Amino acid sequence: MSRIAATFAHLKTEGRAGLIPFVEAFDPDRATSAALLAGMAARGADIIEIGMPFTDPMADGPTIQAAGRRALRAGATLAGVLDLVREFRAVNGTVPLVLMGYLNPILSYGVERFAADAAKAGVDGLIVVDLPTEEADLMLPGLRANGLDLIRLVAPTTSDERLPVVLKESSGFVYYVSITGVTGTRTASAEDLTRDIPRIRAATDLPIAVGFGVRTPEQAAIVARHADAAVVASALIDRMASGLDESGHAPHAVIEAVLDDVSALAGAMRGEKRAA
Template identity: 60%
Template structure:
């Protein structure tokens, strides 16, 4: 069983959902990003998503675009991102790590070499935003060989005809993009999510995590009342950005401010189903 599957199974047994916070590799510098990563499990992260900086992050809104630019300026590369994960694994062998990024850096690195190095570093899953299902054979065999889950994005516009193709070869969990548009722009309501998830649940037994637009503990709680996990990205990046000095350098409280926010989000997720009627979405 993969780390991702094991973590979701344990959370299901405990009767709660997962908090999946996001950080951008190298933002605002390599050491600060590594410190945030090391602190996230203790602050309540159940799984962690790491963004790989890229010059054309087409699915991301202005907040994560700016984080990607800061990461690139700080020297973040795909190789250095893997090194950051490897260093994290020296102290944490349990928390699942998912890399989120775009195909161009992987293609340049070499898909076979990338999957081998990612598996060796301790990466558990990959979200490749611009890799269509029809071309997933570029990664699928290499990923499977090295124990990497390929996590698919499903959007509100993914209809029942398209859904089986999108889900083919997926593993780990499904990332449900709760809005149409880019990250960090708006938020879906709990009512929207309750209506949207039944068709997805019918099509897959994999856990479902909701992302794009989750910003507050209350919104994260709403997500895990109808799904298995909540991904929080832009809100954490905004907190980091506000802590930087006028030169874009980390402040003395940058790490602690981000981790404090993770703790608040974790509290929302961990108490979401306590004393509440959980809206079960069943096939």
Template identity: 55%
Template structure:
């Protein structure tokens, strides 16, 4: 395992958002599930994302009980687990990505159980060495910060928190107190993959969150097309797309659920479209 700790996760994420801001646009944050539909294909997708226009990458860690995920991400996790994906293999994917010279920030997204089983101290040491920049752990609330959030920050890894439409001004400071990297605003209540009903409300929510933090605010859940991305990009610092990308993986598979020669390009072609949408939605100077 190579040591990729020359730049900390906090600084690499911050630098990328700052670079996008200098271009007057939001960052495109893409989510894919590690090991979906198999390790080799997933690694090829990961390697291709920066060239397709991904500014940051969320790499989903598959888990047997993904309570916050909608059907597309649940199915992606099932495919990955069936193919033998583990947290150790996911870290190795990041290590290989860094060895290939990619500096795109990578955030591991998932649940606490696989990290707990791996061992927190060992996990943070290995994650840092592999070049992981941040963590999103959806089932660890701020009240549990001592479990992983504080140790992660001390290890130089950002801990990114989710805010939702139900996170009111009373709760928000608690959610944000140890958040670093960026704030992930979940634009719809419910599981991943739902539709955004009110774009105006998203803009108002971003403005409200920014009253409480100087961190970039990225908006996800429900972004499926370049037009969606362009609309969200007008008010957010980042646009997160996940379910639409893992659905592209599923639709590219053969009758046995195996990868085809179209699988990688099915994902990257949508990323290219979304990157164009983010650039169309340039912020007013």
């Protein structure tokens, strides 16, 4: 059983939804993102999503775009992201890691080589935001050969007819983009989730994680009543970015503030028991 499948099986036995916080690799530098990865795992993260910085992040809102620019200035590369994963795996073999990014850098790296190197480093799954469903065969053989999940995105605009097509080759979990637009701009309501999550469940047996608009413990708790996990990204990056010093570095107190937010999110979600 993969780490992702094992994690969701464990969450099911506990009757709760999982927390998936986001770290942009190398934002604002490698050491900070390494500290955040280790700290999030210790503060209640069930899965961690790692952003692979890219120069044209079309689906990302201003917060993650700015994080990507800081990361690229700090020297982020795909090889560097995988090295960050290797460092984490040297001390933590349990918490699943999912890379989220765009197709162009992977094509430049070489799909087969990237899949093999990612698996060897300790990556569990991949979200490729701009990979069209009809072109998934660019990635699928390499990912499958190396035991990596391809996690697909669905949105409120994904029709009932389109859902089975998108989800046919999915594995790991489904990432539900709960809003239309870019990341971090607004959040889905309980009414939205009540309407949309059952529709997705009818099309797949995979767990469903809700992202693109979860910012507060209260919002995470709402997601926990309806879905299997909540992804929190922009709120954590905003917390860190607001405390960067004049040289653009993150003081220890700022890292701790981000991790305190992770603890609060995890606590809120653990307080929401899901119906069996």
